[in-house]
Amino acid sequence: MASATLESPGKPDGVVGTLASSVYDMMRKDILKGDLPPGEKLRVEYLRDRYGVGASPIREALNRLSVDGVVVRVDQKGFRVAEVSVAELDELIKTRCWLEETAIRESIAAGDDAWEERLVLAFHRLSKTPRSADQVTYAMNPDWEVLHRAFHLALIGACESRWLISYCEQLNDLADRYRQLAAYPRRNELDEHKAIMDAAVNRKPDDAVEVLVDHYRRTADIIRDSVDQIS
Amino acid sequence: MASATLESPGKPDGVVGTLASSVYDMMRKDILKGDLPPGEKLRVEYLRDRYGVGASPIREALNRLSVDGVVVRVDQKGFRVAEVSVAELDELIKTRCWLEETAIRESIAAGDDAWEERLVLAFHRLSKTPRSADQVTYAMNPDWEVLHRAFHLALIGACESRWLISYCEQLNDLADRYRQLAAYPRRNELDEHKAIMDAAVNRKPDDAVEVLVDHYRRTADIIRDSVDQIS
DNA sequence: AATGCATAAAATATCGATATTTTATTGACG
DNA sequence: CGTCAATAAAATATCGATATTTTATGCATT
Incomplete structure (x- = not known):
């Protein structure tokens, strides 16, 4: 360090x-x-x-x-x-789930074919990119991180509010900071990302919200102990 | 000007x-x-x-x-x-309604007696303050504006997310800017504010959301034509 | 040992000069 | 008349010096 x-x-x-x-x-x-x-x-x-x-x-x-x-x-x-803490992480994730619920519901309601295609492409690119930069030991892959961010933003991209999008961007980045700071195990979220995308493309808001929120909460659970130690 | x-x-x-x-x-x-x-x-x-x-x-x-x-x-x-426009106003109000719906529901769910008392006091102070600085012609009353902002923030103060509060603050201020810029008629929102407070204090989230959202949309409707002309 | 005070050192914040970029103006050309 | 290029004027952005504030240190007192 x-x-x-x-x-x-x-x-x-x-x-x-x-x-x-x-x-x-x-x-x-x-x-x-x-x-x-x-x-x-x-x-x-x-x-x-x-x-x-x-x-x-x-x-x-x-x-x-x-x-x-x-x-x-x-x-x-x-x-x-800015400091980090478990309390802060929990508040962040909670807020993120609230806002992205709204954003993804609105996107599913308003999103046209172009939105679907952006989302499908974003998922495709993410799925082709190795989660880890190293095959033996987990190492942060910057390419994957960029595509991961793009995927999540594509999900909510049709919510028709630049304010909501910018808030979700901020919360996304702050949450990702926690992931980078924490001791993060080898984990492949591909299936979770696919389930989110499928629910969205198939226009099932309740499913999409449930899977998305679960995805965020699971990540927070994984890193909580580690965050407690660095704060 | x-x-x-x-x-x-x-x-x-x-x-x-x-x-x-x-x-x-x-x-x-x-x-x-x-x-x-x-x-x-x-x-x-x-x-x-x-x-x-x-x-x-x-x-x-x-x-x-x-x-x-x-x-x-x-x-x-x-x-x-920053410029203003009707489209921007509508997007702002829409986003504000989304976020404050979440914030007020969470506040009603989590708010204790202290929150209630802060809200009741905020309403009380607002209700005692003249809406207009001039009795004959409408003139912006800065004291009322400060207390009005405090009332709206008190409503959502127990949502337990500093992020959500700060976003609502931002949207509140930007929406208020539109009100200041527009030709604003003599209007007394006292009854609306009371209805919002009553619903909140009586722990009726659906009522609170409906009255609050209606309040914001009504304001936007009142100023829309005027905004169109200054933008 | 803990607290308070004075002084020195370090850091923060601001100033005014100047380097760089953008905008406005003018003249030439088709 | 419209477009382009060159030049001048205006504005933006940055630099380094310095004024101001905070922090650290040392000493005296209880």
Whole structure:
């Protein structure tokens, strides 16, 4: 953990947009995957070194991240990576289940063929991608993570509310952070993902909700002990 | 409108916290009540004059506001006040109804005596406060607005999810912005607020949801034409 | 040993200058 | 008249210095 924290993950070469936005993206990723661990003080001077930019873009990114929920801002005391806890995990999952129930019901009700096709493709791509980057020992596969996120967002993509989608995105990312932080066993969720997709495509909202909620709760159950130890 | 835009609403004298936070609060209020109108370009040089602080705190505040949904940020092009539209209003109200349905059901289920008492007091204070600042012509009463917000947040305060509460807060504020921007007739919502409170306190979730949703939709109906004209 | 105070060191937040990018303007050409 | 290119003006974004605040340290007192 210490070496992961101190090692610079790279500089914003080939900058697109602004330095502040690049730093925001990089820092956000580092926090969500645990490279910047829960509770860590985010000192501007250290971050300048780590990301290779000046204090202003760093502070701008930190301000944005603080509204995202991954960074905690205290006036005059600076910024800190948001803590994790079992209570927080449970509240997060509970809220996620509420909101995604609404979102998936609305998507099933309003979703057209295009939505179905996006969902089917998202599942297909996810199912073709190895869950683990290593065949012997579980190792996080970044490709799978990207496709996994896309699959879950495709499920709710037809709910016709950018607000609800953005809230679900936020809760998704925060929940995934817990998964990255926890000791996660080899587990293949393929059948669960397929059951969710089938229920959605077959326009069975009650089934979809039940399987989806079960999926999220099961994940939380698996990682709960581990979260208790890192918090 | 032009004079309201150009007139400085005050400087951060007696700064508490940081300049960035003070500017954030002031600018947020100015946007929500329409003093900084929809679509307006937020030029840093102008805001420096208006709020009397340097570019850095201005940019920091703008970055935070951009995640709030009241400001739109485009890299290399700066910041602009978020636009309004009828479609946006409808999506907002729809989402608000979904989320507050969940929040009020959960609050009714989990809320203890303390929650009831907070709600009863919030209603009481709201009912004692004149809806309009002027007895002849409707004029926005800031005191009523503060208590109105508190009442609605008290309703959902026992839902046991800080995420859901913060989303409802955001949607509440954005919906209230529409009310401030629109030509709003003299209307007294006292009976509606009472019906909502009674249903909640009497632990009747279906009634509470129905009256609450009706309340929000009615407001949207009242202001829709006016919103169409300012957007 | 615990508490309080003063001072030094470290960190946070802001300022103003300046580098970079976008927008506006003007003139040439078809 | 419309389009394109060049240039100037305006605006955005960043830098590094510095003012302000917080934290750490050392010493004295109870």
